[in-house]
Amino acid sequence: MHHPFTNLFSLSQMARSGRWLLTCIVLTVSANGLSAADLSPLEQLGKQIFFDKNLSSPAGQSCASCHAPEVGFTGPDSNTNLKTAVYQGAAPGRFGNRKPPSAAYASFSPKREYDAKDETWIGGQFWDGRVDDLVEQAKGPFLNPLEMNNASAADVVDKVKHATYRGLFAKVYGPRALTESGEEEAFDLIARAIAAYEASREVNAFSSKYDAFLAGQAKLTAAEQRGLDLFANKAGCTACHPHQKGADGSPPLFTDFSYDNVGTPRNPGNPFYRASSSVNAAGAKYRDVGLGAILKDDSQLGKVKVPTLRNVAKRPNPQFVKAYLHNGTFKSLKDVVAFYNRRDKNPEQFGAPEVIENVNREELGKLGMTDAEENDVVAFLETLSDGYVDNRPSQNEPEFPATSRSNTSQDHFRGARDVIRVVRFRTDMSPSNQPSPLPR
Numbered sequence: 001m002h003h004p005f006t007n008l009f010s011l012s013q014m015a016r017s018g019r020w021l022l023t024c025i026v027l028t029v030s031a032n033g034l035s036a037a038d039l040s041p042l043e044q045l046g047k048q049i050f051f052d053k054n055l056s057s058p059a060g061q062s063c064a065s066c067h068a069p070e071v072g073f074t075g076p077d078s079n080t081n082l083k084t085a086v087y088q089g090a091a092p093g094r095f096g097n098r099k100p101p102s103a104a105y106a107s108f109s110p111k112r113e114y115d116a117k118d119e120t121w122i123g124g125q126f127w128d129g130r131v132d133d134l135v136e137q138a139k140g141p142f143l144n145p146l147e148m149n150n151a152s153a154a155d156v157v158d159k160v161k162h163a164t165y166r167g168l169f170a171k172v173y174g175p176r177a178l179t180e181s182g183e184e185e186a187f188d189l190i191a192r193a194i195a196a197y198e199a200s201r202e203v204n205a206f207s208s209k210y211d212a213f214l215a216g217q218a219k220l221t222a223a224e225q226r227g228l229d230l231f232a233n234k235a236g237c238t239a240c241h242p243h244q245k246g247a248d249g250s251p252p253l254f255t256d257f258s259y260d261n262v263g264t265p266r267n268p269g270n271p272f273y274r275a276s277s278s279v280n281a282a283g284a285k286y287r288d289v290g291l292g293a294i295l296k297d298d299s300q301l302g303k304v305k306v307p308t309l310r311n312v313a314k315r316p317n318p319q320f321v322k323a324y325l326h327n328g329t330f331k332s333l334k335d336v337v338a339f340y341n342r343r344d345k346n347p348e349q350f351g352a353p354e355v356i357e358n359v360n361r362e363e364l365g366k367l368g369m370t371d372a373e374e375n376d377v378v379a380f381l382e383t384l385s386d387g388y389v390d391n392r393p394s395q396n397e398p399e400f401p402a403t404s405r406s407n408t409s410q411d412h413f414r415g416a417r418d419v420i421r422v423v424r425f426r427t428d429m430s431p432s433n434q435p436s437p438l439p440r
């Protein structure tokens with residue numbers, strides 16, 4: 001059981017942001033279907049890069065190939081989700097070992113740190129938290145031979161130099177940023193633009209039916225309401241997927257970014273087991289030990305980061321298959337909920353855990369829900385898809401903070417991040433802790 005979100009962060013970042021900003025953002029953060037004009041130039045640049053299929057080798061794969069908006073910024077191919085759940089890289093025949101998690105709401109994950117009180121690691125990016133933030137994260141796929149497969153940072157920079165949006169790059173970062181910066185520096189600017197887009201209102205829309213419900217603007221159906229009650233009480237889902245607003249009114253993220261081993265069975269369709277020995281020396285015996293491998297700590301074997309449940313049900317049509325858990329072994333929300341509910345009661349119906357160490361048997365596995373109750377929980381999860389409300393910022397609404405709209409320099413991006421964190425994680429705004437306004 002993890003304690004509520006509101007105690008998790010030592011919010012030093014907050015100290016640099018002002019309460020006035022909070023007021024601005026709380027009103028505008030929830031938005032969906034924004035046009036390019038609603039993004040800052042930096043965010044627009046990041047969006048162009050995120051969707052650019054020329055930035056792989058060979059060309060043809062963008063970030064969005066594995067993180068598409070219509071499915072909540074995860075894998076957009078129904079057939080792949082059904083069969084392998086793991087996406088092929090730009091080079092044919094090469095596969096990673098995991099399902100793409102949502103790139104939305106990932107910007108809220110803090111840097112990975114050990115929480116001694118709760119005895120759990122919290123935060124980081126990737127299923128195993130191996131990098132600290134979205135800027136570092138964004139550099140990974142470009143150079144990963146199993147993903148976009150570029151030979152070097154210089155390669156990526158060179159492609160951006162010839163991109164249609166090179167003018168926007170110059171506008172945002174200055175006319176000589178691409179040509180006169182060192183490779184690593186220019187690569188960093190590219191990653192920062194992507195991270196800004198990933199932290200934008202377009203990607204983090206907070207526009208689900210559940211958000212509308214929290215705002216008193218929508219009613220849940222009877223099944224959805226029963227599902228919510230089960231989710232928060234009998235099924236205990238909220239121990240790891242918190243569902244309530246923060247004390248400051250910030251919307252829930254449905255993850256506390258902690259780590260757990262829920263006993264995920266192998267995904268026999270995962271092509272990684274059959275990858276060449278240079279990629280996977282263990283072959284069919286491979287076990288994905290998650291955080292345990294990063295920390296070289298047996299007490300963390302099998303643990304992966306709790307994913308957000310926002311957009312878990314989001315799909316273009318009801319026939320579209322999505323894959324769930326870090327290896328995509330389950331193909332429907334019903335299967336996931338049934339697994340949580342009956343893993344330990346009917347183990348024969350679900351594969352054995354791939355990593356038997358540290359399986360959580362206290363909070364899940366035997367929840368005692370009926371089949372109808374499982375369906376109710378699924379009905380509730382379906383209220384978490386963005387796009388239910390289209391609350392574009394209106395004319396009268398305050399501007400999104402100037403810091404994120406201004407052009408140039410990395411400092412501005414950090415400012416925008418801080419602002420967003422204010423909305424999301426502000427826990428301590430006591431008068432003694434009143435921060436000064438953001439530098440302009």
Ligand code: HEC
Nearest residue numbers: 062063066087098099100101103106125126127138141147
């Ligand atoms: C071939 C598919 C593929 C491509 C292309 C790809 N990703 Fe990913 N992405 C993944 C997978 C798989 C993971 C999880 C990997 C892991 O945990 O080891 C991931 C993880 C992430 C995460 C971490 C989210 C979290 O909650 O931890 C973010 C953010 C992300 N990707 C953004 C991007 C960006 C930005 C790009 C383009 C520069 C990109 N991805 C390109 C498959 C892909």
Ligand code: HEC
Nearest residue numbers: 235236237239240260264305306307324325326336340363
């Ligand atoms: C003890 C913490 C914990 C509890 C309690 C918990 N979860 Fe999870 N949940 C996780 C972790 C960790 C993962 C990722 C596991 C993996 O990928 O192997 C996850 C993954 C999921 C996913 C898959 C999301 C995706 O993008 O693949 C769904 C859906 C989900 N949980 C729903 C629920 C529901 C519904 C409940 C209550 C019945 C619940 N969880 C209870 C920790 C928890």
